[in-house]
Amino acid sequence: MAAAKSRRANKQQQQRAAANTAESISMTTNEKILKECHDLYVTEKNGLIALGKEVDYPLVPPRKKITVLLIGNHSAGKSSFINWYIEEHVQKTAVAIETQGFSIVTSGKKRESLTGNATLHLFPQFRELSEINGVVDYLSTEVATSKQKRFPFVTFIDTPGLVDGDMKYPFDVEKTLIWLGEMADLVFVFFDPLGQALCRRTLDIVECLNAKHPERIKFYLSKADTAGTQGDRQRVLMQITQELCKRQGLNRAGFDMPTIFIPSLTEKTTCDNHIDEVCETITKTIDRNIQNTLNTLEKDAATISSLFHDKLNKDKETNQLNMKARCRSFIVWFFALLFPAIYAYYAAKNWDSVDKINMSDLYYLLGFSLISLIIFVIGCKMYRIKRAMSKKERARVQEIIAYIDNTVKTKKSSSYQDYLSQSVSGIDMLNEKY
Ligand SMILES: Nc1nc2c(ncn2[C@@H]2O[C@H](COP(=O)(O)OP(=O)(O)OP(=O)(O)O)[C@@H](O)[C@H]2O)c(=O)[nH]1
Numbered sequence: 001m002a003a004a005k006s007r008r009a010n011k012q013q014q015q016r017a018a019a020n021t022a023e024s025i026s027m028t029t030n031e032k033i034l035k036e037c038h039d040l041y042v043t044e045k046n047g048l049i050a051l052g053k054e055v056d057y058p059l060v061p062p063r064k065k066i067t068v069l070l071i072g073n074h075s076a077g078k079s080s081f082i083n084w085y086i087e088e089h090v091q092k093t094a095v096a097i098e099t100q101g102f103s104i105v106t107s108g109k110k111r112e113s114l115t116g117n118a119t120l121h122l123f124p125q126f127r128e129l130s131e132i133n134g135v136v137d138y139l140s141t142e143v144a145t146s147k148q149k150r151f152p153f154v155t156f157i158d159t160p161g162l163v164d165g166d167m168k169y170p171f172d173v174e175k176t177l178i179w180l181g182e183m184a185d186l187v188f189v190f191f192d193p194l195g196q197a198l199c200r201r202t203l204d205i206v207e208c209l210n211a212k213h214p215e216r217i218k219f220y221l222s223k224a225d226t227a228g229t230q231g232d233r234q235r236v237l238m239q240i241t242q243e244l245c246k247r248q249g250l251n252r253a254g255f256d257m258p259t260i261f262i263p264s265l266t267e268k269t270t271c272d273n274h275i276d277e278v279c280e281t282i283t284k285t286i287d288r289n290i291q292n293t294l295n296t297l298e299k300d301a302a303t304i305s306s307l308f309h310d311k312l313n314k315d316k317e318t319n320q321l322n323m324k325a326r327c328r329s330f331i332v333w334f335f336a337l338l339f340p341a342i343y344a345y346y347a348a349k350n351w352d353s354v355d356k357i358n359m360s361d362l363y364y365l366l367g368f369s370l371i372s373l374i375i376f377v378i379g380c381k382m383y384r385i386k387r388a389m390s391k392k393e394r395a396r397v398q399e400i401i402a403y404i405d406n407t408v409k410t411k412k413s414s415s416y417q418d419y420l421s422q423s424v425s426g427i428d429m430l431n432e433k434y
């Protein structure tokens with residue numbers, strides 16, 4: 001009996017190791033794709049961000065990870081879910097109010113805990129949070145080395161458990177959660193059966209977030225194993241759904257609230273566990289992020305290339321206009337010189353001696369000189385030359401266009417192929433080409 005049990009455990013271990021290896025292979029490809037895309041944006045020489053600046057097309061580097069925000073009432077199991085997902089105990093969990101601030105859990109090379117300021121350095125996208133009084137003191141980051149599931153592509157934000165009543169937070173918790181919810185790719189709302197599942201604060205925030213990005217919000221009945229019998233669970237679900245539907249902003253069609261629980265935290269239960277669906281939702285969002293990154297790269301490369309083409313065309317136009325302006329001015333200057341020349345010719349022809357020069361000749365001379373001067377000034381005014389690119393500058397722009405059209409676009413295509421080859425067979429990909 002014991003031997004059979006150990007054989008089963010061994011088999012399970014082997015299966016898990018195999019699954020992890022398979023996952024790490026696909027992860028390496030995806031990681032490689034995201035890194036390559038990121039590098040195309042940030043490299044010093046010919047980085048898309050630097051090139052975009054030259055043509056007034058501001059760009060931000062693509063995100064390597066998606067952000068998942070977990071909200072819910074106190075003790076709903078938010079921190080336990082993160083620990084379960086990454087298979088590492090980085091977040092404190094207990095029945096007492098545990099998470100009192102905002103904790104960012106991200107993957108890295110070394111286990112490390114960062115304070116608020118260090119967090120803002122690591123995640124500049126959160127800098128705006130410092131405008132909300134007191135938040136930075138309650139902000140931290142946990143860097144974990146886990147490579148489990150899709151953790152290398154996810155940044156979790158664990159939030160303080162919400163409670164109603166007199167509980168005072170040392171910062172504006174609603175405002176902070178709404179701000180975080182707007183920048184997150186996914187917002188998981190955990191309702192637990194025993195706790196204050198219908199906490200007004202949680203519902204207010206969810207309603208506010210749902211108004212803007214309903215597709216990002218996913219509701220779960222967490223710790224579902226603690227709900228008692230199947231009938232009790234049904235009643236809890238009904239109660240929560242009714243309470244949610246009372247709010248106009250949350251009364252939507254196709255409402256779904258899967259039941260989830262952490263397998264290791266439960267004894268025997270007959271409850272259905274849909275925790276794998278949560279992982280699937282994360283995986284789908286990561287995959288969408290990779291596709292979005294590649295699509296954005298394609299769009300940005302095309303836009304920058306066309307802006308540099310415009311720059312070349314504009315320069316060509318400027319050169320043509322400059323040439324026209326030069327020709328016009330030269331013609332006008334020619335006439336400016338022609339009048340005094342004709343006058344000088346006739347004067348020289350009829351000139352006998354200095355004594356014979358009379359006043360009218362001098363007036364003619366002055367008149368012609370004045371007319372020439374006026375024509376000359378008109379010529380100068382017409383000589384309006386705009387700055388055009390030097391030969392060297394034109395060559396550089398052409399080089400940039402060639403780099404984007406050849407190197408960047410080729411890299412994007414090969415990255416797409418690599419990405420698709422993880423899920424689609426070679427034959428299908430060949431068909432795609434035609
Ligand atoms: N039975 C069972 N217990 C769970 C489950 N998830 C979490 N718990 C327990 O519930 C308690 C609270 O879990 P936490 O993960 O700390 O909850 P939290 O939402 O982070 O709580 P706060 O940080 O206070 O907001 C802990 O004692 C966990 O062990 C679950 O799925 N099933």
Ligand SMILES: [Mg+2]
Pocket residue numbers: 078079080091092093098099158159161
């Ligand atoms: Mg917690």
